[in-house]
Amino acid sequence: MTGSVSTVVVVKTADRRAGVAASLRALGINPARGRNVLIKPNFNTADPAPGSTHNDTLAALIEELWRMGAKSISLGERSWPPTRSVMEQKGILPILEKLNCRVIDFDALPDRDWVECNPQGSHWKNGFRIARPILEAECLVSTGCLKTHQYGGVFTLSLKLHVGVVPTDRHGYSYMRELHTSPHQRRMIAEINQPFQPRLVVMDGVEAFVDEGPATGKRARGEVFWATVDRVAADAVGVALLKYLGSNDRIMQTRIFAQEQIARAVELGLGAGSPAQIAVVPADDRSRELACAIGAIVQQG
Secondary structure: OOOOOEEEEEEEOOOHHHHHHHHHHHHOOOOOEOOEEEEEOOOOOOOOOOOOOOHHHHHHHHHHHHHOOEOEEEEEEOOOOOHHHHHHHHOOHHHHHHOOOEEEEHHHOOHHHEEEEOOOOOOOOOOEEEEHHHHHOOEEEEEEEEEEEOOOOEEOOHHHHHHHHOOOHHHOOOHHHHHHHOOOHHHHHHHHOOOOOOOEEEEEEEEEEEEEOOOOEEEEEOOEEEEEOOHHHHHHHHHHHHHHHOOOHHHHOOOHHHOHHHHHHHHOOOOOOOHHHEEEEEOOHHHHHHHHHHHHHHHOO
16 A cells, blocks of 8 residues: 555444444445445454454444445354354354344355465465455455464454454365464465455454453453554554553564564555554544554554
8 A cells, every 4th residue: 555544543432332333433434335245253262352253343333334324244254163153152143133144154165165365475385265255245344353362473453353264174274274383474364365355444442352362361451442444554553552551572572563464464565554654543532542642652663
């Protein structure tokens, strides 16, 4: 992304429904109108938020997307345990049914719907596969949590969220084994994001893991939502929030744009190329102090 500035709206709130509505309203765009929307949540496991997307956040997001004029809304996911069991444990299925949101369980996709991708310069040995619904989505909306990642990712925000669009060993591929044993893991996470582009990213930081993660960890109260169309900007703000809350050495002692997930995403042109290309904007007066503090951390690089 050259020469443009990515806006990231920040909302100071402990109310998830209010956070979703305020962030979308302040962002001031409507990519959902008249389109078939696919939501990619953080359902890697059924652990309570921020271990996974909070049910209230997801319900509020679906309701807002309907208000924005979505033609249809689906949720697509591939979890670490069997996906359907994760959704059942979370109790999300009756909520999705009530909200007229179709479930696309990537575990049930036939082999032909895991599409092979092998971008030039990739650190994956022989490329990777991505769920076809992600690649063909008219309007992809990604929603994640605020947390660190103790198994090599360092943090798991909007870029890492999309590891869930790649199949697991139970689908007959060894991609997750390759990812988690590679010294290039963080670069490979960014590379998964290359073949597709979310139209909207909404992040829930009401609670955060500031150490350990991604399923359980040391908690902190973030009381924040942020939204943007730019995955790099979303993650830069997420890392800034972790710094603001006080996190582990891998977060605190590394500059934001030196984090390998972000640095590789910049190389691939997936979003803002520098702090100067990110504008952190408060959604309202109550959010101004936090937005200014986070913006200042982002600008430190």
